[in-house]
Amino acid sequence: MTQADQPRGASATASKDRVKIFDTTLRDGEQSPGATMTHDEKLEIASMLDEMGVDIIEAGFPIASDGDFAAVSEIAKNARQAIICGLARANLKDIDRCWEAVRHAARPRIHTFIGTSPLHRAIPNLTRDEMADRIHETVTHARNLCEDVQWSPMDATRTEWDYLARVVEIAIKAGATTINIPDTVGYTAPVESADLIRRLIAEVPGAADVTFATHCHNDLGMATANSLAAVEGGARQIECTINGLGERAGNTALEEVVMALKVRGDILPYETGVDSRKIMAISRRVSAVSGFPVQFNKAIVGKNAFAHESGIHQDGMLKNPENFEIMRPVDVGLTETSLVMGKHSGRAALRSKLKDLGYDLADNQLQDVFVRFKALADRKKEVMDDDLIALVQAEERAAEDRIRVERLRVVCGTDGPQEAELTLTVDGEERSSTATGDGPVDAAFNAVKALVDHSARLQLYQVSAVTEGTDAQATVTVRMEEDGRIVSGQSADTDTVVASVKAYVNALNRLLVRREKAGKDAREVSYKDVG
Numbered sequence: 001m002t003q004a005d006q007p008r009g010a011s012a013t014a015s016k017d018r019v020k021i022f023d024t025t026l027r028d029g030e031q032s033p034g035a036t037m038t039h040d041e042k043l044e045i046a047s048m049l050d051e052m053g054v055d056i057i058e059a060g061f062p063i064a065s066d067g068d069f070a071a072v073s074e075i076a077k078n079a080r081q082a083i084i085c086g087l088a089r090a091n092l093k094d095i096d097r098c099w100e101a102v103r104h105a106a107r108p109r110i111h112t113f114i115g116t117s118p119l120h121r122a123i124p125n126l127t128r129d130e131m132a133d134r135i136h137e138t139v140t141h142a143r144n145l146c147e148d149v150q151w152s153p154m155d156a157t158r159t160e161w162d163y164l165a166r167v168v169e170i171a172i173k174a175g176a177t178t179i180n181i182p183d184t185v186g187y188t189a190p191v192e193s194a195d196l197i198r199r200l201i202a203e204v205p206g207a208a209d210v211t212f213a214t215h216c217h218n219d220l221g222m223a224t225a226n227s228l229a230a231v232e233g234g235a236r237q238i239e240c241t242i243n244g245l246g247e248r249a250g251n252t253a254l255e256e257v258v259m260a261l262k263v264r265g266d267i268l269p270y271e272t273g274v275d276s277r278k279i280m281a282i283s284r285r286v287s288a289v290s291g292f293p294v295q296f297n298k299a300i301v302g303k304n305a306f307a308h309e310s311g312i313h314q315d316g317m318l319k320n321p322e323n324f325e326i327m328r329p330v331d332v333g334l335t336e337t338s339l340v341m342g343k344h345s346g347r348a349a350l351r352s353k354l355k356d357l358g359y360d361l362a363d364n365q366l367q368d369v370f371v372r373f374k375a376l377a378d379r380k381k382e383v384m385d386d387d388l389i390a391l392v393q394a395e396e397r398a399a400e401d402r403i404r405v406e407r408l409r410v411v412c413g414t415d416g417p418q419e420a421e422l423t424l425t426v427d428g429e430e431r432s433s434t435a436t437g438d439g440p441v442d443a444a445f446n447a448v449k450a451l452v453d454h455s456a457r458l459q460l461y462q463v464s465a466v467t468e469g470t471d472a473q474a475t476v477t478v479r480m481e482e483d484g485r486i487v488s489g490q491s492a493d494t495d496t497v498v499a500s501v502k503a504y505v506n507a508l509n510r511l512l513v514r515r516e517k518a519g520k521d522a523r524e525v526s527y528k529d530v531g
């Protein structure tokens with residue numbers, strides 16, 4: 001093993017073997033259709049990878065384009081600790097171009113490959129012997145340029161055993177320092193993955209002097225399992241990408257193997273140099289620059305990976321997070337577990353969430369808010385923090401209100417006039433009216449006026465969405481003026497007209513309070529007798 005090939009960071013402990021993390025987000029990851037990144041974005045991602053402790057960054061395929069060449073060169077110049085690697089086909093031109101780009105790095109690596117399976121040997125149309133000669137020639141050439149050379153028999157897992165063993169031996173003899181065994185089409189299964197590496201190490205002359213690497217694709221959803229199995233078989237380098245980005249179904253996800261080794265150290269006694277607390281930040285950045293959203297239930301980095309919505313789970317989490325979490329959110333760079341408030345949530349989670357938001361409610365208040373929360377959750381997929389704040393504030397306001405909205409039905413659409421049927425409770429007495437107007441809000445406001453006679457003038461009517469989506473609550477603010485007294489009212493509801501009427505009524509209630517404070521008898525507000 002050369003000095004350049006040594007893992008960085010903490011040295012391997014007596015009990016745990018060090019596994020190097022080789023990130024190929026910028027090469028294999030970028031090969032995902034549509035995932036192309038700009039030069040500056042590649043530099044930024046490379047710097048984050050370096051910062052988080054990745055051992056080797058495969059920065060690109062320098063012969064592929066001038067842009068790739070420039071990105072690999074600049075990443076090589078900027079690298080602080082990581083080995084910077086470039087990919088090259090099994091030809092001298094590719095290898096020279098790759099070296100031109102990576103040579104600027106303090107720790108450069110050339111990675112050259114050729115497909116060795118029967119299917120892949122047909123691509124450059126080479127016989128077994130011709131390919132063997134090509135491997136010898138190209139690996140030797142690469143090693144003459146660079147002391148750190150990685151060689152990959154592409155489609156290794158579909159290559160005949162005898163031929164694979166033969167070409168791996170040739171590559172080692174020609175100077176390769178890392179032998180990478182790719183499962184190019186995601187075909188292998190964990191037991192095979194472990195056995196293949198174990199057998200290569202046991203049977204190929206010189207195998208003990210090089211690092212074996214595993215490079216898995218996720219076509220059958222087994223990339224992480226195969227990579228970990230390969231480590232158990234003796235591989236000490238895992239090739240992976242952030243968010244599992246990569247060709248077709250993607251590559252092994254860096255965050256999955258790093259966290260699996262961290263969490264299951266009891267049965268997988270290996271360690272990496274990656275600072276797992278930087279995982280979320282780079283995952284979000286890679287998702288943003290590649291334009292590939294992370295699926296909600298993606299292991300480790302999905303939006304729901306540390307989120308709990310069902311009441312029993314939330315209650316269990318509040319009693320002890322270990323009940324439903326095998327990792328601490330902080331270990332992947334999240335500040336906290338998210339208790340997602342939705343229709344499956346219970347009172348324990350609601351109380352805890354409200355406490356976090358600064359509302360310490362008495363039991364009866366909590367019960368009222370809970371009823372309204374469940375009603376909202378039935379209409380809305382997810383109840384956000386701002387929704388809850390709006391609910392509690394509405395509850396607080398409603399507690400002292402003399403006028404309350406009981407029922408509202410609005411008929412609206414293209415054929416006017418719009419009509420509103422409204423029932424209010426005024427000082428404990430139910431009253432109803434029907435009114436028309438120019439639009440549903442106007443009709444509803446006219447219905448309020450029909451029940452509560454007042455001379456206040458509407459100065460402002462404003463609607464905004466509390467949260468995102470078509471099921472978002474609308475917050476309505478109204479401002480009214482009467483005899484120089486200005487009052488405002490606010491309410492939130494998923495129904496904009498309901499929110500409008502409640503905001504209007506809220507303002508009227510405040511007007512009554514202002515009148516009382518001004519020494520006037522609030523009964524001066526006359527209620528029209530329409531009942």
Ligand SMILES: CC(=O)SCCNC(=O)CCNC(=O)[C@H](O)C(C)(C)COP(=O)(O)OP(=O)(O)OC[C@H]1O[C@@H](n2cnc3c(N)ncnc32)[C@H](O)[C@@H]1OP(=O)(O)O
Pocket residue numbers: 028031061063064065088089090091113114115123124125154184247
């Ligand atoms: C499994 C993997 O991820 S492998 C990496 C795949 N990544 C990429 O292909 C992305 C970058 N690729 C490119 O930009 C282009 O394909 C280039 C610049 C490398 C080559 O472009 P072109 O010269 O136009 O060749 P084209 O892409 O059409 O065909 C590939 C050629 O490389 C040959 N080839 C493929 N792999 C290898 C290899 N490992 N070693 C030697 N030759 C190879 C093929 O036989 C073919 O040559 P041929 O037409 O003479 O048979």
Ligand SMILES: CC(C)C(=O)C(=O)O
Pocket residue numbers: 028113152154155180182183184185215217
């Ligand atoms: C170039 C090699 C390592 C590769 O990407 C693959 O086989 O999937």
